[in-house]
Amino acid sequence: MKLVPLLAATTALALCAAATCTAAATAQEPSLPKGTALPPPVNAGAQPDVPVPLMQAVTKRLASDEFEGRAPSTAIEPKVLDYIVSQFKAAGLQPGNNGQWLQAVPTVEITGGNYTPLIVSGGAARLSFKPGEDYVAASYRVTPGTQVKDSELVFVGYGINAPELGWNDYAGIDMKGKTAVILVNDPDYASETEDGLFKGRRMTYYGRWTYKFEEAARQGATAALIVHDTFPAAYGWKVVNSSWTGAQYYVQTPNDGMDQTQANGWIQKPVAQAILKAAGKDLAGLTAAAQKKGFRPVPLGLNVNLGFENAVRRSTSNNVVGVLPGKTRPDEVVLYSAHWDHLGRCTPDATGDDICNGAVDNADGVAALTGIAKMNAEAGPAARTQVFVALTLEESGLLGSEYYAANPVYPLDHTVGGVNMDALLPSGRAKSYTQTGGDKSELGDLYRKALTERGLTDVPEDHPERGGYYRSDHFSLAKRGVPMFNVERSGDLVAGGTAAGEKAAQDYTDNRYHAPADEYSDAWDWSGIAQDVELLYDLGRTLADGTMWPNWRQGDEFRAIRDKACAAATKGCNAK
Numbered sequence: 001m002k003l004v005p006l007l008a009a010t011t012a013l014a015l016c017a018a019a020t021c022t023a024a025a026t027a028q029e030p031s032l033p034k035g036t037a038l039p040p041p042v043n044a045g046a047q048p049d050v051p052v053p054l055m056q057a058v059t060k061r062l063a064s065d066e067f068e069g070r071a072p073s074t075a076i077e078p079k080v081l082d083y084i085v086s087q088f089k090a091a092g093l094q095p096g097n098n099g100q101w102l103q104a105v106p107t108v109e110i111t112g113g114n115y116t117p118l119i120v121s122g123g124a125a126r127l128s129f130k131p132g133e134d135y136v137a138a139s140y141r142v143t144p145g146t147q148v149k150d151s152e153l154v155f156v157g158y159g160i161n162a163p164e165l166g167w168n169d170y171a172g173i174d175m176k177g178k179t180a181v182i183l184v185n186d187p188d189y190a191s192e193t194e195d196g197l198f199k200g201r202r203m204t205y206y207g208r209w210t211y212k213f214e215e216a217a218r219q220g221a222t223a224a225l226i227v228h229d230t231f232p233a234a235y236g237w238k239v240v241n242s243s244w245t246g247a248q249y250y251v252q253t254p255n256d257g258m259d260q261t262q263a264n265g266w267i268q269k270p271v272a273q274a275i276l277k278a279a280g281k282d283l284a285g286l287t288a289a290a291q292k293k294g295f296r297p298v299p300l301g302l303n304v305n306l307g308f309e310n311a312v313r314r315s316t317s318n319n320v321v322g323v324l325p326g327k328t329r330p331d332e333v334v335l336y337s338a339h340w341d342h343l344g345r346c347t348p349d350a351t352g353d354d355i356c357n358g359a360v361d362n363a364d365g366v367a368a369l370t371g372i373a374k375m376n377a378e379a380g381p382a383a384r385t386q387v388f389v390a391l392t393l394e395e396s397g398l399l400g401s402e403y404y405a406a407n408p409v410y411p412l413d414h415t416v417g418g419v420n421m422d423a424l425l426p427s428g429r430a431k432s433y434t435q436t437g438g439d440k441s442e443l444g445d446l447y448r449k450a451l452t453e454r455g456l457t458d459v460p461e462d463h464p465e466r467g468g469y470y471r472s473d474h475f476s477l478a479k480r481g482v483p484m485f486n487v488e489r490s491g492d493l494v495a496g497g498t499a500a501g502e503k504a505a506q507d508y509t510d511n512r513y514h515a516p517a518d519e520y521s522d523a524w525d526w527s528g529i530a531q532d533v534e535l536l537y538d539l540g541r542t543l544a545d546g547t548m549w550p551n552w553r554q555g556d557e558f559r560a561i562r563d564k565a566c567a568a569a570t571k572g573c574n575a576k
Contacts, residue, residue: 047537048375050530058087058367062340063359063520070358071344072317072392073107084320084340084390087370092377093322096387097409103319105392105403106252108312112138112146112245115308118267120153122302123278129271131308135225136244137265139310140213142256146263147307151179151222153275155298157290158183159212159224164560165197166293170219173297179223179304180216181272184209185232187291189465194438197293202438203467205479205557210470213264223263223304227272227283234466240266249396251403252314263306278302317341319400320390321409322373326544327381331571333410334544335387335418335482336372336536337401337473338365339394343514353516360508360518364529365421366390372419372537382544384416391473394422401473405480413565414572417443417483417550419540420474421532426524427504428496429531430489432457437469440558441483442550443539450538459490481562483550485539489528549573 061067061083068076085101095101115131129135139146157169159182186207191200198204205211209226216224230236244266250257267275273283279300289295320340326332342358357363373388387410393399405412433456435444451458461468469475474484491501512518543550549566552559566573 047534047541048378050533051371051374052526052530054374055364055367055371055529056526058370059359059364060520062363062366063357065355065357069344069346069356070340070342072341073315074344077317080340081318081320084366088320088322088373088388091370091374093324093373093388096321096323101320101322103321103404103409105317105319105400107317107393107399108142108250108252108314109247110139110142110250111247111311112308113311116306119305120275120278120302127274127278132241132245134271135265135267136241137263137306137308138244138248139263140250140257140260141262142312143310145307145309148179148223148263149305150303151177153181153300153302153304154178155286155300156180156182157295158186158206159215160186160206161215162206162557164555169290169295169297171296175219175221177222179225180221182212182224182226183287183290184226184229189232194464202464205470208467208470213261217260221261223261226266227269228266229269237268249393249399251399251406275302276300317392317400319392319404322388324376324381324386326383326385328383330385331414332384333387333415334384334540335389335415335477336369336540337389337391337418338362338369338421339391339400339473340366341392341395343395346516349516356514356516357519359520360426361423361513363520364424364426368421368424368529368533368536371533372540375537376541379541382541384544386540386544394473398473398476401476405476411572412480412482413569415482416543418474418477419485419536420472421536422472424529424532425489426526427493427528428525429494429527431492431494432459432490433487434459434461434490436461436486436488438464439553440556441552443483443485446539446542447485447487450535454535478558481558481565483552489532
């Protein structure tokens with residue numbers, strides 16, 4: 001689960017610890033007896049039993065010390081892959097990548113070093129800012145060194161180009177040779193509601209830092225610098241610094257990233273204020289102007305220089321792909337995904353344990369993926385093909401899903417939609433669920449129907465301003481137009497209510513997340529995970545047996561790319 005650079009609050013109510021959570025969740029409701037398959041709810045329709053013993057076994061093995069924390073591109077990876085393949089086979093899947101189980105994911109690791117100060121010239125005085133303390137930067141380009149020389153600084157507001165909203169912060173300027181200075185989040189971030197062109201308080205993709213660097217590259221900028229501000233970013237400078245001063249991981253591309261900017265980075269807010277003051281401008285005034293439609297970029301009349309060296313290491317990891325062919329429309333695909341990787345060896349705890357086992361994050365997600373595969377195999381072929389992908393390198397920046405989405409085994413315009421599983425809560429059942437990202441697509445109609453059949457309710461996402469939808473593997477598909485479910489059990493538990501859910505979530509965040517303590521326990525209560533699996537099975541199977549081609553809601557940031565893909569397709573989503 002990718003919580004860096006935005007920390008654990010984005011998934012707080014979706015996570016739980018083992019012994020602490022079990023005690024709270026079972027205070028009023030007996031836990032699921034060990035080794036018992038959970039029957040579907042009365043109103044859920046016919047579906048196979050949830051194979052809880054199988055999921056227990058898969059989680060326990062993947063989270064064992066034997067697999068050393070499942071770090072990708074290490075000596076342990078082949079052993080992890082062999083086990084996942086064996087479980088996919090046993091569940092009834094066939095090799096899903098043109099007769100093969102694996103999809104190779106070529107990656108590149110780039111570690112910056114020997115940073116120069118960031119120098120700004122052209123004003124009354126030369127300004128110098130320290131690496132790490134005042135700014136951080138990295139390059140997406142595979143090159144031994146990065147030098148940004150005398151690049152003109154341009155303030156581009158929030159750095160957004162959204163034709164469907166009539167918004168373009170780059171209007172009327174050629175960014176070739178220039179460095180963009182960009183505000184974090186999007187223009188509506190301070191709203192108390194979700195009303196507004198950019199969905200008010202709810203962060204859109206346009207507010208994500210990844211988008212801002214991508215758009216700056218599309219505009220031809222030499223470099224891009226985001227202004228860090230703790231409130232709209234929702235995390236402090238310490239998080240930015242720790243995330244950007246070590247190795248950075250990218251999917252290898254044929255041109256080694258040479259279509260990207262030379263450098264992407266962040267500057268502290270006081271640094272931005274000083275730069276704008278040197279240009280005779282005011283950050284607060286420009287920020288207010290940038291929040292209004294019709295804003296135009298502001299050349300600052302200043303130049304920036306910075307440089308650093310890059311240590312480059314290439315490697316390869318693998319996605320695991322299994323398939324259940326469809327019986328009547330096999331060229332139409334429903335996708336299920338979960339990431340298999342974790343952190344490997346990490347900072348030792350007080351006992352000296354240095355293996356980050358990743359039981360919740362995300363061994364139990366792979367177990368759920370395997371369980372849903374088995375349920376579908378037992379139910380018999382669906383009308384559409386169902387594809388199950390155990391993804392790699394999620395913890396390194398969603399790289400396994402990014403590679404699959406950029407190099408899909410099954411065409412994206414033939415992919416109906418999908419379900420992603422990441423860090424399922426080992427606790428009791430919940431009274432409600434939430435859609436991360438809100439009601440973004442027509443998949444929401446199926447989701448609410450499934451909840452109603454189970455006597456569950458849909459509740460709003462906690463902290464929508466933090467952009468949780470954009471931080472797990474489904475996002476790599478979504479940004480290319482494929483509607484993806486990302487639903488989570490709420491923290492309002494049947495046994496113990498919100499108090500129990502919040503206590504368990506805080507315990508996981510504080511004591512187990514990305515730490516050696518995220519270990520499997522035989523004391524886990526599996527009834528909540530079983531609740532997740534029966535819901536996700538239903539959502540995926542309904543898509544697989546149906547004729548629906550869901551699209552994004554009108555005005556959603558991913559609607560235009562789906563419409564374009566479907567219009568160009570000869571079959572698939574253009575055949576609806």
